[in-house]
Amino acid sequence: MSSLLRLATAGSVDDGKSTLVGRLLYDTKSVLADQLDAIERASVDKGMTTPDLSLLVDGLRSEREQGITIDVAYRYFATPNRSFVLADTPGHVQYTRNTVTGASTAQLGVLLVDARNGVVEQTRRHAAVLAMLGVPRLVLAVNKVDLIDYDEAAFTVIAKEFAAHATSLGYAEGTVLAVPVSALQGDNVATKSENTPWYSGPTLLEHLEEVPVAPDPHEAPFRMPVQYVIRPRTSEYPDYRGYAGQIAAGTVRPGDEVVVLPQGLKSTVQSVDTADGSLDEAGTGKSITVVLSDNLDITRGDVIAAADNAPKVTDEFTAALCWLSSKQLEPGARVLVKQGTRTVQAMVEELNARFDEQTLSIVDAPEKLELNEIGNVSLRLAEQLPVDDYTVSPRTGAFIVIDPKDGDTLAAGLVGHRFSQLKGVTEPEDA
Amino acid sequence: MTTLEAAADAARDNLAALESEAIHIFREVAGEFDRPVILFSGGKDSTLLLHLAIKAFWPAPVPFPLLHVDTGHNFDEVIAFRDHVVEKYGLRLVVASVQDYIDDGRLAERADGTRNPLQTQPLLDAIADNKFDAVFGGGRRDEERARAKERIFSLRSAFGQWDPRRQRPELWNLYNGRHRPGEHVRVFPLSNFTEADVWNYIAREQVELPSIYYAHKRKVYSRDGMWLTEGPWGGPRDDEEVHELMVRYRTVGDGSCTGAVESTASTVDEVIAEVQASRLTERGATRADDRMSEAAMEDRKREGYF
Numbered sequence: 001m002s003s004l005l006r007l008a009t010a011g012s013v014d015d016g017k018s019t020l021v022g023r024l025l026y027d028t029k030s031v032l033a034d035q036l037d038a039i040e041r042a043s044v045d046k047g048m049t050t051p052d053l054s055l056l057v058d059g060l061r062s063e064r065e066q067g068i069t070i071d072v073a074y075r076y077f078a079t080p081n082r083s084f085v086l087a088d089t090p091g092h093v094q095y096t097r098n099t100v101t102g103a104s105t106a107q108l109g110v111l112l113v114d115a116r117n118g119v120v121e122q123t124r125r126h127a128a129v130l131a132m133l134g135v136p137r138l139v140l141a142v143n144k145v146d147l148i149d150y151d152e153a154a155f156t157v158i159a160k161e162f163a164a165h166a167t168s169l170g171y172a173e174g175t176v177l178a179v180p181v182s183a184l185q186g187d188n189v190a191t192k193s194e195n196t197p198w199y200s201g202p203t204l205l206e207h208l209e210e211v212p213v214a215p216d217p218h219e220a221p222f223r224m225p226v227q228y229v230i231r232p233r234t235s236e237y238p239d240y241r242g243y244a245g246q247i248a249a250g251t252v253r254p255g256d257e258v259v260v261l262p263q264g265l266k267s268t269v270q271s272v273d274t275a276d277g278s279l280d281e282a283g284t285g286k287s288i289t290v291v292l293s294d295n296l297d298i299t300r301g302d303v304i305a306a307a308d309n310a311p312k313v314t315d316e317f318t319a320a321l322c323w324l325s326s327k328q329l330e331p332g333a334r335v336l337v338k339q340g341t342r343t344v345q346a347m348v349e350e351l352n353a354r355f356d357e358q359t360l361s362i363v364d365a366p367e368k369l370e371l372n373e374i375g376n377v378s379l380r381l382a383e384q385l386p387v388d389d390y391t392v393s394p395r396t397g398a399f400i401v402i403d404p405k406d407g408d409t410l411a412a413g414l415v416g417h418r419f420s421q422l423k424g425v426t427e428p429e430d431a
Numbered sequence: 432m433t434t435l436e437a438a439a440d441a442a443r444d445n446l447a448a449l450e451s452e453a454i455h456i457f458r459e460v461a462g463e464f465d466r467p468v469i470l471f472s473g474g475k476d477s478t479l480l481l482h483l484a485i486k487a488f489w490p491a492p493v494p495f496p497l498l499h500v501d502t503g504h505n506f507d508e509v510i511a512f513r514d515h516v517v518e519k520y521g522l523r524l525v526v527a528s529v530q531d532y533i534d535d536g537r538l539a540e541r542a543d544g545t546r547n548p549l550q551t552q553p554l555l556d557a558i559a560d561n562k563f564d565a566v567f568g569g570g571r572r573d574e575e576r577a578r579a580k581e582r583i584f585s586l587r588s589a590f591g592q593w594d595p596r597r598q599r600p601e602l603w604n605l606y607n608g609r610h611r612p613g614e615h616v617r618v619f620p621l622s623n624f625t626e627a628d629v630w631n632y633i634a635r636e637q638v639e640l641p642s643i644y645y646a647h648k649r650k651v652y653s654r655d656g657m658w659l660t661e662g663p664w665g666g667p668r669d670d671e672e673v674h675e676l677m678v679r680y681r682t683v684g685d686g687s688c689t690g691a692v693e694s695t696a697s698t699v700d701e702v703i704a705e706v707q708a709s710r711l712t713e714r715g716a717t718r719a720d721d722r723m724s725e726a727a728m729e730d731r732k733r734e735g736y737f
């Protein structure tokens with residue numbers, strides 16, 4: 001079981017997300033006395049009678065002044081069995097941008113709804129974005145149950161509606177849980193509430209502690225983009241030549257047959273090195289240095305992959321783009337694509353489709369893609385790249401789109417993704 | 432497996448993930464930037480930063496120099512430690528001296544004698560003069576609310592300024608280090624470490640730290656609720672009584688505004704136990720500069736501070 005759970009939260013304005021996150025920090029004793037003193041003082045200044053836990057997480061002055069959250073914030077809390085990295089993503093402005101950022105590394109998404117309003121449009125959109133990014137598990141926190149008098153029937157309606165939506169997005173049974181909570185009162189966040197005797201499931205925190213994290217894709221073939229070539233040329237290591245990188249997928253052992261792409265050179269792994277010594281095996285996420293048995297010309301940007309199951313090398317592919325910039329995208333745009341450790345020039349040849357999150361449907365051949373929109377595009381690259389389908393190997397199927405003029409990050413890209421995960425959505429027939 | 436063993440297992444796993452993430456970040460910068468530098472004060476976070484850099488490029492030497500912004504209000508033990516580390520690993524050290532700026536009038540001493548806010552100008556000048564394009568810092572997101580929104584790659588303008596609205600979305604582990612001439616990027620490999628992680632990792636790796644992080648006898652006086660040490664930075668005043676106490680430091684910064692905490696923790700394990708039991712954040716307990724206003728850190732970050 002992994003002991004580090006990365007999760008992302010999302011919700012609409014006023015659903016009480018900052019309060020829920022504040023509550024998680026408070027109830028896991030991740031808030032210390034001086035921080036608490038500071039928010040108590042600030043709460044009194046604002047004329048409030050109880051400490052406003054949302055002040056623990058609203059970090060920037062402009063946010064505190066407006067009482068809203070602008071940017072993705074990262075929070076840390078821990079229980080004896082697990083450490084948590086929580087990406088707190090705001091719901092109202094630029095929501096796709098923030099949700100995509102927070103969810104790109106998340107193993108679980110917590111969506112928040114106000115029990116009085118139930119599942120709203122934005123809940124559906126957030127869930128669709130999380131599904132597209134392949135976040136393996138969802139939790140629906142039905143907040144403010146105190147304001148509906150802890151009504152079981154109302155909760156059940158919301159939970160069922162959300163479960164049906166999650167199923168339509170491709171979530172299997174058992175990967176989605178709804179919990180009735182009151183972030184303000186603390187019901188079912190860290191402690192089981194006496195006000196909801198009809199709820200037999202875990203508290204939110206219990207679930208976060210116990211939920212199985214998607215197993216590392218051990219079956220996935222080995223992939224490692226080369227970050228840096230280590231050549232000490234010291235008296236102790238005169239001829240050492242190692243390829244440094246973080247394993248994007250699979251495992252590697254000495255003796256493994258590998259291929260270096262895009263060149264297509266074959267070799268054998270001689271050793272898997274770290275500063276703590278050589279390893280018998282290393283798995284996904286581990287930073288290592290690979291020494292090969294042949295002397296090849298390998299540089300940053302190349303990919304070392306399992307010889308018997310290598311990614312395809314291509315200079316064109318289709319991909320889903322989450323457009324994160326206020327500059328709009330039109331067909332013919334020239335951009336930079338950073339995938340793995342390589343950045344190449346590219347042209348957006350076609351806008352094939354746009355995903356309409358309002359209606360969860362596909363719009364064919366849109367004229368442009370704007371901020372927060374999700375589209376499917378055809379890209380042509382100036383160089384050959386080894387790429388995987390995002391759904392097969394997320395870390396080698398993911399890329400970012402960069403504006404060559406000013407260096408801004410324009411979009412998050414998912415190779416091969418044709419909204420096919422979004423079941424219930426009809427794909428355009430010719431795409 | 433007992434509960435304790437499971438917890439120990441979980442902690443190891445967590446530290447291994449954080450280590451791999453930091454090493455990946457160091458290597459990305461080495462691969463994409465021309466002139467990176469590691470900001471190094473001799474404090475525990477920057478010492479940990481250097482430790483991870485050494486592991487990232489082993490068995491080759493670290494391909495970056497160190498930059499120390501020296502306020503002139505130093506703890507002798509920390510400067511001795513800095514020089515020891517530089518020599519041990521054969522590193523190059525660049526020093527930007529606040530004292531030099533005060534001596535030649537480019538900066539004026541503040542009325543309160545605190546020099547932490549004065550570090551910004553010498554830091555930005557050193558970055559510009561040396562044409563550093565990536566500057567590693569030991570900042571962590573758990574330290575303070577404004578830092579919680581910091582990116583791992585944080586773009587700074589030609590004036591060194593941080594504009595929260597111009598920060599780029601950071602997706603997967605695909606960092607975007609593009610910058611225009613004159614701009615630079617601050618890089619924070621320890622972003623996802625917490626204070627407890629830092630200490631647990633120091634224990635696991637047996638990282639050597641300056642002695643003042645561990646309990647020792649020291650003459651101190653109380654000011655603004657903190658135990659400050661005697662020094663050339665103006666203290667104690669006549670009305671401030673000097674006590675000899677067993678203390679240690681949780682953070683190490685400018686001597687005029689870094690307070691000691693009463694402690695008997697003289698080993699890493701004792702420090703870890705103390706940190707776990709503490710009800711104060713390390714900055715709240717020991718940094719006068721962060722107490723100045725609600726938005727103290729946000730304001731200093733905008734100006735170009737770390």
